[in-house]
Amino acid sequence: MQEQVVSYALEKVEKARQTLRALSSLKTSIKNNTLLRAAELLDKKRDYIKEENSKDIEYAKSLGLSSALIDRLLLNDKRIDGMIKVLEDVAKLPDPVGEIVRMWTLPNGLKVGRMRVPLGVVFIVYEARPNVTIEAASLCMKSSNAIILRGGKEAINSNRALVEVLKEACRMEGFPEDAIQFIDRPEREIVWEILKMEGKVDVAIPRGGESLIRAVAENARVPVIKHYKGVCNIYVDDEADLKKAYHIVYNAKVQRPSVCNAVENLIIHRNILESFWPRMAYILGKAGVELRCDEESLRIIKNNPRLSFVKAVPATEEDYYEEFLDLILAVKVVGSLEEAIDFIEKYGSKHSDAIITENYTKAMRFLQEVDSAAVYVNASTRFTDGNEFGLGAEMGISTDKIHARGPMALEELTITKFVILGEGQVRDNVGVPEDLLSEALQV
Amino acid sequence: MQEQVVSYALEKVEKARQTLRALSSLKTSIKNNTLLRAAELLDKKRDYIKEENSKDIEYAKSLGLSSALIDRLLLNDKRIDGMIKVLEDVAKLPDPVGEIVRMWTLPNGLKVGRMRVPLGVVFIVYEARPNVTIEAASLCMKSSNAIILRGGKEAINSNRALVEVLKEACRMEGFPEDAIQFIDRPEREIVWEILKMEGKVDVAIPRGGESLIRAVAENARVPVIKHYKGVCNIYVDDEADLKKAYHIVYNAKVQRPSVCNAVENLIIHRNILESFWPRMAYILGKAGVELRCDEESLRIIKNNPRLSFVKAVPATEEDYYEEFLDLILAVKVVGSLEEAIDFIEKYGSKHSDAIITENYTKAMRFLQEVDSAAVYVNASTRFTDGNEFGLGAEMGISTDKIHARGPMALEELTITKFVILGEGQVRDNVGVPEDLLSEALQV
Structure with a gap:
């Protein structure tokens, strides 16, 4: 056998x-x-x-x-x-x-x-x-x-x-x-x-x-x-255009949650926690997404009666490593771009990660320092695909x-x-010595 | 421990x-x-x-x-x-x-x-x-x-x-x-x-x-x-410029025999066996190279009294697989370009292989069909090196x-x-539905 x-x-x-x-x-x-x-x-x-x-x-x-x-x-x-x-x-x-x-x-x-x-x-x-x-x-x-x-x-x-x-x-x-x-x-x-x-x-x-x-x-x-798995992250910076952020996060989580380029972790800058997060949570909640939150982001939801319908629970450490492939999103609040990149480096799977920001310097730093197969500024991670990128088809994805x-x-x-196209070149110009060549031609 | x-x-x-x-x-x-x-x-x-x-x-x-x-x-x-x-x-x-x-x-x-x-x-x-x-x-x-x-x-x-x-x-x-x-x-x-x-x-x-x-x-x-080893081959075609061939083979074998890009097998087209081989054997013999020959190429040497000084012995099958790293060269006579490429495919190590020919079509076929890391027309295999190729230095060679x-x-x-540089793009245009977004903005 x-x-x-x-x-x-x-x-x-x-x-x-x-x-x-x-x-x-x-x-x-x-x-x-x-x-x-x-x-x-x-x-x-x-x-x-x-x-x-x-x-x-x-x-x-x-x-x-x-x-x-x-x-x-x-x-x-x-x-x-x-x-x-x-x-x-x-x-x-x-x-x-x-x-x-x-x-x-x-x-x-x-x-x-x-x-x-x-x-x-x-x-x-x-x-x-x-x-x-x-x-x-x-x-x-x-x-x-x-x-x-x-x-x-x-x-x-x-x-x-x-x-x-x-x-x-x-x-x-x-x-x-x-x-x-x-x-x-x-x-x-x-x-x-x-x-x-x-x-x-x-x-x-x-x-x-x-x-x-x-x-x-x-x-x-x-x-x-x-590639083993897609733990994709979106970081919403404090200089983000929030409308872009709502659409991108929604698309990346909701449009097709079962695939590897869907987002699994949402990282939010603390400065926009009050302005951005309740609205984003409302949208995600209405779309049936379960939120696994750190303390700060959970508190915002629990303190807002208009968000009482949202399914939100405390996140465990393991949640941030997890590829949910489902209507579940882990949420983390950070104080800086550095912290966001650290988070992505620790928990991400080097697949697809995005920053939402209008700040040029932060966008450039994110592109350079995030060590993933696809790094985005102001777009949904869902685009990571051979066809979408214009490559015609896809053999697979490599991380x-x-x-x-x-x-x-x-x-x-x-x-x-x-x-290598030559016309008789030899290394270090070492060819047959002239007298040896003339002798040889007599043979 | x-x-x-x-x-x-x-x-x-x-x-x-x-x-x-x-x-x-x-x-x-x-x-x-x-x-x-x-x-x-x-x-x-x-x-x-x-x-x-x-x-x-x-x-x-x-x-x-x-x-x-x-x-x-x-x-x-x-x-x-x-x-x-x-x-x-x-x-x-x-x-x-x-x-x-x-x-x-x-x-x-x-x-x-x-x-x-x-x-x-x-x-x-x-x-x-x-x-x-x-x-x-x-x-x-x-x-x-x-x-x-x-x-x-x-x-x-x-x-x-x-x-x-x-x-x-x-x-x-x-x-x-x-x-x-x-x-x-x-x-x-x-x-x-x-x-x-x-x-x-x-x-x-x-x-x-x-x-x-x-x-x-x-x-x-x-x-x-x-790369495991360098069993490099040079094929001298019947339309070769023989002078180029003498110099290139000499350089590739004699200049520095101990390295991986030195030639180990010489393949000769039968049509030029009489014209090319006695002279080449004379040159190599004078340079102290031991020749391990197939029947045809050995007969030429043994039948020529002016080549009696040349160290030439019958080649074994193993000789053609061997990286000699020494003043030893295995020799094989073939009847066509196809046979030469077959030989290289069988015995070579996909490192560096050269054809010596003035025929354009054969040169192009050799370049395309020989499946090696470096494929040469009319030049010594000894050039396979990061510095020589103009890459500045070399981390190693890959086959x-x-x-x-x-x-x-x-x-x-x-x-x-x-x-990926975006301005808010989402896949398949699936963003937050308009009414949901207006609701959310009220939160």
């Missing part, structure tokens, strides 16, 4: 690897045509996709999974339209491969440049969201990477059907279809095996809940790019410091190599 | 970490002044440095270390001049921190940009080469990273003296001196401990022999950027695919974060 798993995993990886050379010099037009063909096939085969998806939905129901999870799993026409749009969007993006990002000339005439090249074999591990199959595969196809897809087992029929469509498009357009490998067996050991294949798998990208990501990171010998920070898209699926 | 090691390691790392915020907004002038001050102090304290170094040299002799190793350890005036020059050169390089590498505007008016920021805490593990202390520390100082230095124990007195000089310069110029941490105890366990501090150490960079690098990679939970490939310098010690 263990042996079977190893040989299955190895076969998938080797097959993917064998396509790398062909991928590296594949014409952009072939890549784009394949993506557009896949979009067309997806449109034609809606019924088949939905049929396969319904098997997954039934199975999920039989397991008694939550309705939220079943909703994420569901493929209806609107979601299929969304996947078609991703394929078309990625086809439109410029091809990153082969781009010379910079080239300079050395005093000896050597031209040294950096050329963008694919990473190689990308292993993506994700949960029961079939749309990730299309997003991840299309980005890898466009950036000439081979991809190994391992989705949640609850979505296995949907994912298999989507991969079939992609592969059919590959065959029609001359794209090496083995560049897309799909793990169609449920054993978790397959994942651990692939994560150990240093030198054969170039990077692993886990997408999903914190426990999945921790399991991947802990089992990997190959490089992993990841690591190596290779990529923030939403990852095409560029993050490449790396530059050095290319 | 184990506990002592852990607390020692933790203290070093925590001290380094505490400087990160101050480093992130340190003015470029302070960084440059500190580097220049260190250069000045190094010049003044030559005698002290050489004295401390002589303790290491004596100890190394008492251990019976090889003269090559003792030579690398030695600090004479010329080498101290070299370190002074590194400090001055790094001071002259542009500061990468805070650079906005790109900024664009979204349809909603949000400005999204990528800002270069330091990695954080960099852990460098190296062997008994004191110059690495200065190179690594100066690059980290300029890029606002904190550094933990762990050099070979044979160089401990030299390294300690160099670090003292750096710290004195820090104190004089207002640079946070704890940003430079020096491991002054010999236990290897300290290294393994630090390599496990995920989230506290942002990257580990091992520099040295393959066994050191493997040990670091295998023990690390933190990201590692590395990994993640974060950096090839020589690493200032830019590779940074990563970009997203900075």
